[in-house]
Amino acid sequence: MKSIHNILLFCLFLFIISSSNAQVQKPATWTYKASETQIVPGQVIELIFTAIIDNGWYMYSVGKFESAPAATFKINAGKGYKIIDTTYANHDKYKKDEYIGEYRYFVGKAEFRQKIKILSPDAVITGTYEYSTCSLESGICLPPKEEDFSIGGFVLKKKLLADSLALPKADTNTALPSVSDTIMANTDTTISAEDQNTKPVTISPANTSDTNLWSFFVLAFLSGIIALLTPCVFPMIPMTVTFFLNSGQSRAQSIFKAAIYGGCIILIYTIIGTLVAKLVGPEAANFLSTHWLPNLFFFFIFVLFALSFLGMFEIVLPSWLINASDKNAEKGGYLGIFFMAFTLVLVSFSCTGPIVGTILVQSAGGATLLPIVGMFGFSLAFAIPFTLFAIFPQWLQNLPKSGGWLNTVKVILGFLELALSLKFLSLADQAYHWGILDRDVNIAIWCGIFSALAAYLLDFYRLPHDSPIESVSVPRAILAMICLSFVIYIAPGMWGAPLKPLSGYLPPLSSQDFVYDNNSNLPASNVAYTTCDMPKYGDFLHLPHHIQGYFDYKQAQKCALEQKKPVFIDFTGHGCVNCREMEANVWSHPEVLKRLKEKFVVVALYVDDKTELPESEWYTSTFDQKIKKSIGKQNADFQITKYNNNAQPYYIIEDAEGNMLLPPKAYDLDPQNFIAFLDEALLNFSNK
Numbered sequence: 001m002k003s004i005h006n007i008l009l010f011c012l013f014l015f016i017i018s019s020s021n022a023q024v025q026k027p028a029t030w031t032y033k034a035s036e037t038q039i040v041p042g043q044v045i046e047l048i049f050t051a052i053i054d055n056g057w058y059m060y061s062v063g064k065f066e067s068a069p070a071a072t073f074k075i076n077a078g079k080g081y082k083i084i085d086t087t088y089a090n091h092d093k094y095k096k097d098e099y100i101g102e103y104r105y106f107v108g109k110a111e112f113r114q115k116i117k118i119l120s121p122d123a124v125i126t127g128t129y130e131y132s133t134c135s136l137e138s139g140i141c142l143p144p145k146e147e148d149f150s151i152g153g154f155v156l157k158k159k160l161l162a163d164s165l166a167l168p169k170a171d172t173n174t175a176l177p178s179v180s181d182t183i184m185a186n187t188d189t190t191i192s193a194e195d196q197n198t199k200p201v202t203i204s205p206a207n208t209s210d211t212n213l214w215s216f217f218v219l220a221f222l223s224g225i226i227a228l229l230t231p232c233v234f235p236m237i238p239m240t241v242t243f244f245l246n247s248g249q250s251r252a253q254s255i256f257k258a259a260i261y262g263g264c265i266i267l268i269y270t271i272i273g274t275l276v277a278k279l280v281g282p283e284a285a286n287f288l289s290t291h292w293l294p295n296l297f298f299f300f301i302f303v304l305f306a307l308s309f310l311g312m313f314e315i316v317l318p319s320w321l322i323n324a325s326d327k328n329a330e331k332g333g334y335l336g337i338f339f340m341a342f343t344l345v346l347v348s349f350s351c352t353g354p355i356v357g358t359i360l361v362q363s364a365g366g367a368t369l370l371p372i373v374g375m376f377g378f379s380l381a382f383a384i385p386f387t388l389f390a391i392f393p394q395w396l397q398n399l400p401k402s403g404g405w406l407n408t409v410k411v412i413l414g415f416l417e418l419a420l421s422l423k424f425l426s427l428a429d430q431a432y433h434w435g436i437l438d439r440d441v442n443i444a445i446w447c448g449i450f451s452a453l454a455a456y457l458l459d460f461y462r463l464p465h466d467s468p469i470e471s472v473s474v475p476r477a478i479l480a481m482i483c484l485s486f487v488i489y490i491a492p493g494m495w496g497a498p499l500k501p502l503s504g505y506l507p508p509l510s511s512q513d514f515v516y517d518n519n520s521n522l523p524a525s526n527v528a529y530t531t532c533d534m535p536k537y538g539d540f541l542h543l544p545h546h547i548q549g550y551f552d553y554k555q556a557q558k559c560a561l562e563q564k565k566p567v568f569i570d571f572t573g574h575g576c577v578n579c580r581e582m583e584a585n586v587w588s589h590p591e592v593l594k595r596l597k598e599k600f601v602v603v604a605l606y607v608d609d610k611t612e613l614p615e616s617e618w619y620t621s622t623f624d625q626k627i628k629k630s631i632g633k634q635n636a637d638f639q640i641t642k643y644n645n646n647a648q649p650y651y652i653i654e655d656a657e658g659n660m661l662l663p664p665k666a667y668d669l670d671p672q673n674f675i676a677f678l679d680e681a682l683l684n685f686s687n688k
Helices: 002-020 161-165 210-227 236-245 251-280 283-290 292-309 319-327 329-364 369-391 405-432 439-457 474-495 553-563 577-587 590-598 631-643 671-686
Strands: 028-034 043-053 057-060 072-075 081-089 093-097 101-107 109-118 125-131 133-135 145-151 567-572 601-606 650-654
Touching (some): 028 145, 043 125, 210 369, 251 329, 439 474, 577 671, 631 650
Parallel strands (some): 567 601
Antiparallel strands (some): 057 101, 057 133, 093 101, 101 109, 125 145
């Protein structure tokens, strides 16, 4: 009775609005197209229906709702094509209303997709779609509106896809099969290619209304603030202070140059970052984050700075450069400021790459204004602290010089930089499976570093440039106690203690050779699998907390089909700090862990793993037309092409056919939110 009552109220409301509103309103503008127009007979494509929704309005999605009028798509029967499955929505939102019950909707932009098998290039696909829109401000709902569509214009490909599939071996001089056609064709599975929900590589420009631009700017600005807390950004702040402290300029000149310094940071991130996305795509961020070359370079740079701070040597400019600066001081000074900002951007990009990855994908996908606004917001937040420290370098200059405080501060920073340098070595080590810096080795080195720092603060030894002290001051004693407490806290980590607050900065627990009495965190390779097949790549890739799972998408789908469970997809990376924090602080929650182990088929897709696959499994991406040869590159390409995203962590829950059960979820350290995310997916799966 309640359901009928709600429907009657809603219909009455629509009738009153449609009768009283004399002005014709159309808050949604539609476009539609085929994902591909060059086809081979029998190829599966998608019809893409896109609606740009005016500010202050929302549109109901497809589905079965208790009272709300869902969008519907009717494809007419015709020659030359075959309808596959039903129309589905892309990234709609969920809401439960007191009066009309549960429903899904879009704001800003709506996208619907329908799979079609093209049998002949002469096919012309016709039909109708019906939709309903409502105002967010006044509550006005317009009557359902029906519109016709017609999509045709298909042509045969010059080179049939079957020819390329018939090649016995991949040839770098010949175009390989594209991901939209054969993304997982080489895996052993019973699921046909046409049943996959793999979207074509089409990253549409985002709706760039004023509201969306401001929202995107605010989110990017907050991301910039978060980036300041990463291990490869925070240590750069004292270097900036030292650089401007030694400039010997007046206060007015310092403020002016500090403003230039901040402007250079913003300029580099906004312009250079967008150009990188346009020219080489979002993989540039992945390269800087995980490739051994930049990470080893950053590792040695940090060690070099640390040794300099400890007093082993002084880093000075070459005499010819100093002489050139003396001849043209103003030009040289500004050039130095620019390169100081450029160095900051390069070094910090290893940590900030995953954060700005989504912005780079938007830029590579064709949007222009949105990535510029996003990169500007990110870099603005990123530059403000460095600019403030540069404006007020006297904060260090005012320290007592006679007591050697400045050198003590430099020594402390040297020890900290030495400890943080291991993060870069760890990133390369995990991505390439070198096995030279496992978690227990990393912790042991940290114990040595901070024990040595505590001994230094307690005046057990002195370093070059230190001044003799008569007694240990209270601040030094307190810092020494903090260092020793930290050593005592992290030492049990060598035997398997989780160390949750540091999980994002340490290698994963699965890298340890020995874990004492911690069955919940044993490497997945030590687990006896009792369901489906043994996981591919399970000998070197692992899931945390004794979770049984997979590292290959198709293998997980096959198991989910057999077990009648949804697929939990974890887009992760060896160098992903936030991924480790989620695993340590959220996945470890008993209720989350219970659901992941019992209710889902879990698949971890590492986007930065460098393991090269057999040549027969290579393919050419339709996103950037590059050959994807490694596990990481194929997983990263899969995330971009299917889900229009390349940030990690990124969690998606689907059924075995690849249909998303609810909108994806990203970084969120609240376990209750994650439990609600899992439960909603299970509810939607049970209702299918």
